[in-house]
Amino acid sequence: MTPASxxxxxxxRAFGRSSPLCVAQFGDLAAEILVDDTARPQGFxxxxxxxxxxxxxxxxxxxxxxxxxxxFVPERVDEIHLMRTPDVYAYWRPAPDHGFFVxxxxxxxxxxxxxxxxxxxxxxxxxxxxxxxxAIEGSGWVLAHAAAVGKDGRFxxxxxxxxxxxxxxxxxxxxxxxxxxxDDYLLVNPQRGLVAPLYASVxxxxxxxxxxxxxxxxxxxxxxxxxxxxxxxxxxxxxxGGRVVALLSLxxxxxxxxxxxxxxxxxxxxxxxxxxxARAPGSAPAAASGLLAxxxxxxxxxxxxxxxxxxxxxxxxxxxETFA
Amino acid sequence: xxxxRTDVPETASELFDGELVIAHYGSGLYFSLSPVGxxxxxxxxxxxxxxxxxxxxxxxxxxxxxxxxxxxxxxxGQLAAEGLIIAxxxxxxxxxLPVVPAGVWQAPVVERFDDLQELLLLDxxxxxxxxxxxxxxxxxxx
Numbered sequence: 001m002t003p004a005s006x007x008x009x010x011x012x013r014a015f016g017r018s019s020p021l022c023v024a025q026f027g028d029l030a031a032e033i034l035v036d037d038t039a040r041p042q043g044f045x046x047x048x049x050x051x052x053x054x055x056x057x058x059x060x061x062x063x064x065x066x067x068x069x070x071x072f073v074p075e076r077v078d079e080i081h082l083m084r085t086p087d088v089y090a091y092w093r094p095a096p097d098h099g100f101f102v103x104x105x106x107x108x109x110x111x112x113x114x115x116x117x118x119x120x121x122x123x124x125x126x127x128x129x130x131x132x133x134x135a136i137e138g139s140g141w142v143l144a145h146a147a148a149v150g151k152d153g154r155f156x157x158x159x160x161x162x163x164x165x166x167x168x169x170x171x172x173x174x175x176x177x178x179x180x181x182x183d184d185y186l187l188v189n190p191q192r193g194l195v196a197p198l199y200a201s202v203x204x205x206x207x208x209x210x211x212x213x214x215x216x217x218x219x220x221x222x223x224x225x226x227x228x229x230x231x232x233x234x235x236x237x238x239x240x241g242g243r244v245v246a247l248l249s250l251x252x253x254x255x256x257x258x259x260x261x262x263x264x265x266x267x268x269x270x271x272x273x274x275x276x277x278a279r280a281p282g283s284a285p286a287a288a289s290g291l292l293a294x295x296x297x298x299x300x301x302x303x304x305x306x307x308x309x310x311x312x313x314x315x316x317x318x319x320x321e322t323f324a
Numbered sequence: 325x326x327x328x329r330t331d332v333p334e335t336a337s338e339l340f341d342g343e344l345v346i347a348h349y350g351s352g353l354y355f356s357l358s359p360v361g362x363x364x365x366x367x368x369x370x371x372x373x374x375x376x377x378x379x380x381x382x383x384x385x386x387x388x389x390x391x392x393x394x395x396x397x398x399x400x401g402q403l404a405a406e407g408l409i410i411a412x413x414x415x416x417x418x419x420x421l422p423v424v425p426a427g428v429w430q431a432p433v434v435e436r437f438d439d440l441q442e443l444l445l446l447d448x449x450x451x452x453x454x455x456x457x458x459x460x461x462x463x464x465x466x
Contacts, residue, residue, distance in 0.1 A: 269338075
């Protein structure tokens with residue numbers, strides 16, 4: 001029996017334990033989400049964007065120990081394990097928040113299994129994110145660590161490392177009535193110049209929570225991200241995507257006011273490559289060309305979002321107007 | 325005189341305002357080539373040999389011809405050593421020869437970043453064999 005075919009038993013078991021939760025939209029991909037009885041009350045639906053479209057893929061989310069699934073835990077449990085073939089992507093994520101993620105292209109089925117009694121909060125805020133690079137490979141879309149807000153179908157794509165101010169800028173714009181296409185992870189199509197949302201959720205650090213208290217009060221989960229609390233928030237307005245008109249390379253330099261100046265794609269590409277492939281190790285070879293091409297989607301600006309979140313939407317609006 | 329191919333397996337590259345970025349999954353490294361370095365890479369991609377590329381840039385840019393030729397050949401050697409180009413037996417044209425903006429020669433530079441190495445170097449078939457992970461121990465002998 002080959003490793004790939006042995007995964008059929010894993011997938012069959014996971015789907016056998018699960019029943020439908022919803023059909024979710026991930027960019028162009030509609031996927032039926034199934035959960036088992038342990039996963040069902042954990043709130044995965046809060047982050048998903050529901051759709052009436054016919055599903056092209058099926059993802060099962062299973063939480064908790066299982067005598068059949070347990071047999072696929074690798075011997076060296078504390079090491080990353082990957083298998084990547086033309087048909088199969090399989091990723092064992094080691095402790096502390098270990099999980100096993102499998103996607104098979106031949107039947108467009110994927111499984112997220114979290115062996116502990118509850119799924120980690122990041123996985124509840126970003127359901128199935130580790131399956132998506134394999135599921136969308138070849139579609140022209142790539143999973144990107146970025147945020148995007150816009151108006152009238154024109155979007156600003158924000159790039160930069162954690163702590164650069166993406167979530168602050170995103171929430172400030174949402175509060176000001178902007179459209180939202182994602183925070184932390186979203187989809188981009190460099191050839192078509194488009195951005196599309198994956199989730200209706202935003203993750204914010206405790207440090208900026210007080211600036212968005214009304215939203216934080218409605219947080220559906222609180223993550224522990226390397227010892228730092230992250231609030232998982234559901235965005236009330238249905239997210240949607242559009243055309244990317246500018247790339248914002250966010251970088252805090254201690255400016256008081258929002259400052260926007262010329263930037264270079266080289267300033268964010270390294271971070272984009274690293275962070276975009278972090279949730280699905282092994283995806284870099286397929287995704288790297290697309291991620292590098294993000295730098296050609298639009299003009300790049302270097303942005304310091306300043307100290308007053310309320311000032312961000314006006315500054316961004318002035319920039320957006322130049323692309324009318 | 326040596327010809328090279330620039331469409332190297334396990335790499336992805338993109339030009340931005342004259343600078344070239346290359347991600348190499350085989351080494352797990354990420355490179356940024358200065359504008360003159362990017363021109364050299366494009367000359368090789370177009371099918372010029374290392375010597376022809378040096379001569380082409382010497383014609384287009386002002387500077388000491390011998391110094392330009394020497395630095396250009398050294399730079400090609402550096403790209404080859406990093407696995408960003410591969411020597412081939414004959415000329416293989418691919419891509420347009422770019423317009424070289426008039427100016428003074430500046431020594432080509434390749435910057436090398438290793439902060440992606442952990443992610444890019446992950447072996448995509450780690451620990452997998454007929455009897456390896458992921459498998460069910462119960463399957464042995466079936």
